[in-house]
Amino acid sequence: MKVEDIKKILVVGAGTMGHGIAEIAAISGYKVYLSDISQDILNNALERIRWSLSKLQERGQIKESVDTIMSRITTIVGLDKTVSDADFSIEASTERMDIKRQVFSKLDELLPPHAILATNTSSLPISKIAEATKRQDKVVGMHFFNPPVLMQLVEVMKGDKTSDETAKITYDLAKKFGKQPIMINKDVPGYVVNRILGQINIASCILVEKKVADYREVDAVARYKLGFPMGVFELIDYTGVDVAYYVSKSREELGIRDDIPICSLIEQKFKNNELGVKTGKGFYTYPAPGKYVKP
Ligand code: 3HC
Numbered sequence: 638m639k640v641e642d643i644k645k646i647l648v649v650g651a652g653t654m655g656h657g658i659a660e661i662a663a664i665s666g667y668k669v670y671l672s673d674i675s676q677d678i679l680n681n682a683l684e685r686i687r688w689s690l691s692k693l694q695e696r697g698q699i700k701e702s703v704d705t706i707m708s709r710i711t712t713i714v715g716l717d718k719t720v721s722d723a724d725f726s727i728e729a730s731t732e733r734m735d736i737k738r739q740v741f742s743k744l745d746e747l748l749p750p751h752a753i754l755a756t757n758t759s760s761l762p763i764s765k766i767a768e769a770t771k772r773q774d775k776v777v778g779m780h781f782f783n784p785p786v787l788m789q790l791v792e793v794m795k796g797d798k799t800s801d802e803t804a805k806i807t808y809d810l811a812k813k814f815g816k817q818p819i820m821i822n823k824d825v826p827g828y829v830v831n832r833i834l835g836q837i838n839i840a841s842c843i844l845v846e847k848k849v850a851d852y853r854e855v856d857a858v859a860r861y862k863l864g865f866p867m868g869v870f871e872l873i874d875y876t877g878v879d880v881a882y883y884v885s886k887s888r889e890e891l892g893i894r895d896d897i898p899i900c901s902l903i904e905q906k907f908k909n910n911e912l913g914v915k916t917g918k919g920f921y922t923y924p925a926p927g928k929y930v931k932p
Pocket residue numbers: 688689690692693758759781782783784786787788866867872876880
């Protein structure tokens with residue numbers, strides 16, 4: 638198979654990442670199936686995609702009308718035979734190994750033999766996800782960043798059994814999406830970006846826990862000295878405190894002993910359901926759930 642053979646793309650999970658990935662695929666001209674567990678979640682995703690496309694249109698960043706791009710997206714509650722003509726799937730469900738393996742086993746059953754099954758995981762081993770299928774050579778990582786439509790980078794990660802062909806097609810697809818992909822040849826926890834971000838997060842947490850500085854001050858350093866577009870804690874709120882929590886927790890559950898422990902500030906926020914922008918409160922407070930304004 639070649640990247641040109643991909644006509645239909647299935648995105649599993651319509652949350653923060655999934656809706657943005659579906660949007661990119663539709664902008665790039667692909668027919669898209671967007672699947673999640675309820676129609677409410679899917680309706681919310683369509684609303685977010687429409688909002689985002691309107692913003693891109695205002696700035697002259699899309700060539701077609703919002704309606705034309707939207708018309709390429711078909712929503713599906715659950716996963717059934719409707720998706721059996723998809724050539725490529727991108728899973729963007731909760732960052733938990735048990736959930737991802739269930740999804741991959743179902744995709745393996747439903748999708749045609751040539752289809753590539755990609756995961757947007759940010760930290761879980763591709764090889765372990767692939768074991769839930771009978772096509773381990775066609776399972777690959779394709780990691781986008783939030784917001785997918787604006788972030789240029791995509792990590793393409795190979796599992797132990799991912800074929801070179803699968804990795805190449807995934808890399809080429811990211812290019813077709815107008816992204817700047819990087820190829821990661823080893824299935825290491827956190828890959829490259831979260832490996833680095835994890836260290837930054839934990840260093841920032843330690844400074845706050847030890848009362849060396851307030852989290853706002855750490856964020857000011859990130860913005861005004863390190864040149865980050867957002868503060869460290871602001872970015873955790875933006876991406877989701879739950880995501881940051883699951884990323885560290887999943888490593889622990891898998892027995893991956895690396896040098897990035899769980900940040901107790903993140904754990905506390907997670908337990909209080911203060912998940913950041915999505916709940917309207919995390920490290921900072923936002924005007925309404927899902928409404929991001931610069932803190
Ligand atoms: N679609 C279209 N337009 C959007 C948008 C979206 N999804 N999100 C924001 N915009 C628009 C805003 O509405 C605004 O438009 P306006 O000026 O007309 O109102 C414009 O983009 C600029 O946004 P902002 O004014 O809010 O501010 P910024 O200039 O700071 O840009 C940002 C926003 C691009 C998100 C920038 O702050 C940024 O790059 N932040 C860092 C994001 C990042 O690092 N993401 C990776 C996180 S790690 C991750 O995702 C991995 C995971 O697996 C853990």
